[in-house]
Amino acid sequence: MSLSRSPSPRPGGGWSSPGLTAGGGGGGSSSGTSTPRSPNGPGGLSWAAAKAKSDEVRSYPSFATRNNGFFSRQKRKISASLPRFRITPTTTYNDYHEKNKRKHQQGRYGHEPWRQENQRGPMRFLRSITRLKRTRFLLGLIVVWIGYLLLWTFFVETYRRSALGGGRKFVIVLASNVEGGVMEWKGAREWAVERNSIRNKKKYAQRWGYELEIVNMLARKKYSHEWRESWEKVDVLRETMRKYPDAEWFWWLDLDTWIMEYSYSLQDHIFDHLETKSYRDINVYNPLNITHPRTDFYLDALARSSTADHDPRSIEILLSQDCGGFNLGSFFIRRSIWTDRLLDAWWDPVMYEQKHMEWEHKEQDSLEYLYASQPWIRSRLAFAPQRLLNSFPPGACGDGFDPAVHYQEKNRDFLVNMAGCQFGRDCWGEMYQYRELSNWLNRTRWERFKEGLWAIYLTLTGQPSLPRPRQPPPIRHEEIQEIK
Numbered sequence: 001m002s003l004s005r006s007p008s009p010r011p012g013g014g015w016s017s018p019g020l021t022a023g024g025g026g027g028g029s030s031s032g033t034s035t036p037r038s039p040n041g042p043g044g045l046s047w048a049a050a051k052a053k054s055d056e057v058r059s060y061p062s063f064a065t066r067n068n069g070f071f072s073r074q075k076r077k078i079s080a081s082l083p084r085f086r087i088t089p090t091t092t093y094n095d096y097h098e099k100n101k102r103k104h105q106q107g108r109y110g111h112e113p114w115r116q117e118n119q120r121g122p123m124r125f126l127r128s129i130t131r132l133k134r135t136r137f138l139l140g141l142i143v144v145w146i147g148y149l150l151l152w153t154f155f156v157e158t159y160r161r162s163a164l165g166g167g168r169k170f171v172i173v174l175a176s177n178v179e180g181g182v183m184e185w186k187g188a189r190e191w192a193v194e195r196n197s198i199r200n201k202k203k204y205a206q207r208w209g210y211e212l213e214i215v216n217m218l219a220r221k222k223y224s225h226e227w228r229e230s231w232e233k234v235d236v237l238r239e240t241m242r243k244y245p246d247a248e249w250f251w252w253l254d255l256d257t258w259i260m261e262y263s264y265s266l267q268d269h270i271f272d273h274l275e276t277k278s279y280r281d282i283n284v285y286n287p288l289n290i291t292h293p294r295t296d297f298y299l300d301a302l303a304r305s306s307t308a309d310h311d312p313r314s315i316e317i318l319l320s321q322d323c324g325g326f327n328l329g330s331f332f333i334r335r336s337i338w339t340d341r342l343l344d345a346w347w348d349p350v351m352y353e354q355k356h357m358e359w360e361h362k363e364q365d366s367l368e369y370l371y372a373s374q375p376w377i378r379s380r381l382a383f384a385p386q387r388l389l390n391s392f393p394p395g396a397c398g399d400g401f402d403p404a405v406h407y408q409e410k411n412r413d414f415l416v417n418m419a420g421c422q423f424g425r426d427c428w429g430e431m432y433q434y435r436e437l438s439n440w441l442n443r444t445r446w447e448r449f450k451e452g453l454w455a456i457y458l459t460l461t462g463q464p465s466l467p468r469p470r471q472p473p474p475i476r477h478e479e480i481q482e483i484k
Contacts, residue, residue: 160209167209169248170266173240174201175217175233175255189428196431197255204259208266211247213240231356231363233328234347241335254329256418256427260391260407260438264414270332270388274312278382281306285383288325290372303375316380317342320389322405322419323397326371328364329417330389338380345370390417393430407434412441 161167176194177186186194198214205212215236233252240250251266270277282292283306293304302309316338319331333339345351346366359365371377386392391407396419407413416434421427443451458465 157206157209160207162209165209166267168211168246170208171211171213171240171244171247171250172201172205173213173215173237173250173252174198175236175253176214177217177255189426192428193431194255196435197257200259200435201253204262207262210266211244213243215240231347231352231366233363234343237333238343238347241339248335250333250335252328252331252333254417254419256421256431257330258416258418258431258434258438259414260416260434260441261412261414262438262442269414270318270384274315274318274382277388278312278315278318278384280308280310280378280382282321282378282383285321287321287323288368288372290368292378294375299375302379305379308379312382314380315382318382318384318389320384320386322386322390322392323402324361326364326368327386327390327417327419328367329419330415342370342377345374387411387413389415390419391415393418393421393434395425396420409437409441 159165174197176198201212201214204210217232217236237250237252241247244250249266249271282290286292293299293306295304308314316334316336317332320327346363351366351369355366355369356362359369371381386405387408391413392405393407393416394401397405407416418425418427418430418434421430455465
């Protein structure tokens with residue numbers, strides 16, 4: 001009888017379970033060697049059948065354990081992925097700092113030093129974008145772009161309006177007749193001129209942070225016997241200076257003017273280069289043939305100089321000349337004690353009473369008379385080239401073209417003054433023409449790109465290109481009501 005290493009629980013060896021005994025029957029006889037029982041015999045069970053039955057039980061349990069469902073397994077995965085923090089009294093800040101330092105010195109993969117990995121700046125930046133940080137990066141870019149679109153213009157205009165940007169130093173004074181005319185009621189074309197001119201000045205002033213004062217030039221009886229509309233220009237300037245005590249320069253503009261270039265600031269276009277953009281000697285261009293300097297009575301050295309003191313800081317009034325003399329449709333005047341004296345003399349009622357019937361251009365002739373007869377005015381008055389402040393449209397100052405007087409598109413002149421358009425010319429037609437030309441010259445890159453695509457489409461389809469608008473459309477009744 002062969003015995004296993006474990007002692008049998010039955011006397012004489014063998015096992016009580018059928019089929020586990022290597023020998024014979026279920027009686028448990030241990031003597032002799034008997035013929036093995038057939039696996040399919042009655043009362044017998046083979047080892048392979050028992051093993052298969054045991055595997056079947058283990059593969060298909062008859063009951064489910066707790067917390068073994070889908071949601072429980074997912075919950076365990078999430079909780080296992082969360083970081084675990086172990087706080088012990090022995091852990092100090094220095095230990096953590098040293099451990100982090102060793103980790104960086106060791107390198108990302110244990111064989112590459114930290115310094116060598118830090119040298120791969122572009123690759124490291126790309127890897128950071130492609131990882132989990134790319135979401136934050138993209139969100140940050142979107143927020144910055146939206147903030148730029150919505151707030152950049154506001155911040156720029158606020159800065160330009162502040163004392164650092166210099167916008168407070170300038171006030172644009174625009175003459176208007178907002179109550180419907182002076183001597184007669186305005187028609188549709190006059191309303192259109194006023195509406196477009198005001199919008200033009202508002203857009204320019206808002207872009208560069210300047211103040212805009214729209215004054216009502218409605219004729220008032222300053223004196224009982226005379227209407228004095230254009231003479232009110234002097235009085236309006238004095239009132240505007242009182243209203244803006246922090247301003248330094250005041251820019252007077254007539255209603256029939258149009259600012260062509262919004263990208264030109266007054267500082268960069270004129271006042272930062274005032275020494276080179278202006279001249280003191282009227283003999284450079286003297287259509288009035290004014291004798292300068294005066295030599296018929298005693299004058300000091302400054303009054304005898306044709307160019308004054310050569311200091312641009314002493315300039316108190318800046319204007320241009322046209323073919324008829326001084327042009328006051330667009331000029332600058334500075335706040336100072338000298339300016340107060342000039343305005344007093346300019347508005348002198350005695351001089352007005354004696355000369356207003358002789359002076360065709362009223363306040364312009366008055367200033368020309370003061371310049372010719374008062375040497376103290378010459379030392380503070382400067383002239384600018386006409387196209388710097390007052391480019392004329394064709395038809396003004398004669399029928400010909402003068403490159404020093406008339407507007408030139410290729411040179412991108414700053415402002416067009418349609419002086420005298422009410423005498424035989426069409427004010428609204430000229431303003432509409434220069435308005436459309438200004439919009440076309442100052443279109444954005446996106447607009448230029450769309451125009452390029454449209455031109456390619458017209459070329460491919462064989463259609464003629466659209467010309468720039470030159471003639472004003474007829475004014476509709478609805479537009480007149482909108483203006484009013």
